[in-house]
Amino acid sequence: MSVRTAADHAVALGPRVARTLGLETTELEILPGGHSGLTYRLDAAGRSLVVKAVPPGQRPIGRHDMLRQARVLSALAPFGVPVPGVVAVDQDAPAWFAMELVPGESLEPVLDDPPVEPGLAAIRMRRAAALLPRLHAVPLEAIPLDGPALTPGDELARWSRTLAAVPPELVPGAAALQARLAARIPAGTAPVLVHGDYRLGNLLSLGEEPKALIDWEIWNAGDPRVELGWFGVFADGTNFPGVGRDVPGLPPEDELVDLATSGAGPADMPWFHALGRFKMAAIMGHNLRRHREGRHHDPAQEQLPATITRLVESGSERLG
Known part of the structure; x- marks a missing residue:
């Protein structure tokens, strides 16, 4: 999935996300680094969310099955496992879900930059x-x-x-x-x-x-x-x-x-x-x-x- 294609998809997906969440903004910012599906950031109404979507033309199976991820995250909420809270799920193709953007670093000390002390x-x-x-x-x-x-x-x-x-x-x-x-x-x-x-x-x-x-x-x-x-x-x-x-x-x-x-x-x-x-x-x-x-x-x-x-x-x- 090229950045251009991801950007085009963001333009098409933005209004769907905004309608579901009752927001006026439709601007989705591409988050780099994901290898399964498309990942975006949405800042609106004083909150920040992450939106994960099935890429256009991809079947929602395996690592591209966004709804499968949403289901396990929702199921874990009562058990004290720290996971982002799921805010919305849309099963219509291309499927997507929105979750809380949790502040923090996800850095692998032996691999990622910047190095962790x-x-x-x-x-x-x-x-x-x-x-x-x-x-x-x-x-x-x-x-x-x-x-x-x-x-x-x-x-x-x-x-x-x-x-x-x-x-x-x-x-x-x-x-x-x-x-x-x-x-x-x-x-x-x-x-x-x-x-x-x-x-x-x-x-x-x-x-x-x-x-x-x-x-x-x-x-x-x-x-x-x-x-x-x-x-x-x-x-x-x-x-x-x-x-x-x-x-x-x-x-x-x-x-x-x-x-x-x-x-x-x-x-x-x-x-x-x-x-x-x-x-x-x-x-x-x-x-x-x-x-x-x-x-x-x-x-x-x-x-x-x-x-x-x-x-x-x-x-x-x-x-x-």
Whole structure:
């Protein structure tokens, strides 16, 4: 979706949003950085909102299903999980919903700019880990589930499909890591609500305080250890040579697991730490392939090969 197309869509969508919300203004400001659907800011009547919409020509499925995101956000409101409040939902095509704009930063300390002061980054990582039990305690019967819970094997298969679409030379060693993961898939645990991309880059923080968990594109019911393994990838800047930075003092992934599980020590965590790295390598390989094929021109993707290699190596190390 080009900026021009997004701007054209904003002009067309603005009056619909204004009518639904009873506002006079129709001006939607494009918010950069989103990869699923279109995201806009609306300032009117003394309040600021975020509007997420299905892109024109896209079917409202998967990461483009804005209404699915609105449903889970609305369901979470009574359970003390910090999420933006949903203000309005419009199911007519192209579907959209509006939610509160929560003040705060959603910065990944090892990846994003501006850099987060190391002491503050460490506090935010620990606060995010301590928030996970609240998310995972939400009763599944209160959530609008639209599919079966994913087992560890399902998660491996999901990201293996992503890897299968990537030329092997872009992800050296990933097939061997996939085989090692497949050979020792752990038994599943009781499923919980899983955000799917839980990290500081998707958690708005104001100072030390986590204010809102955002970007619910791939939520599902699943194994909580999948969430822990993914979160831990971002605790170590050495996983991202060439594209990231080392942040001194960040809590190691084992400490984050302890904080998220009250020291319960869930079984088979090395497998889930390896799975998180495999998932990231597959995603980055997919993005690099799209760039090189000209499907999404982004020269920054050429910085990824060293990181992909390191993620695969690190994942293999976690398996021993």
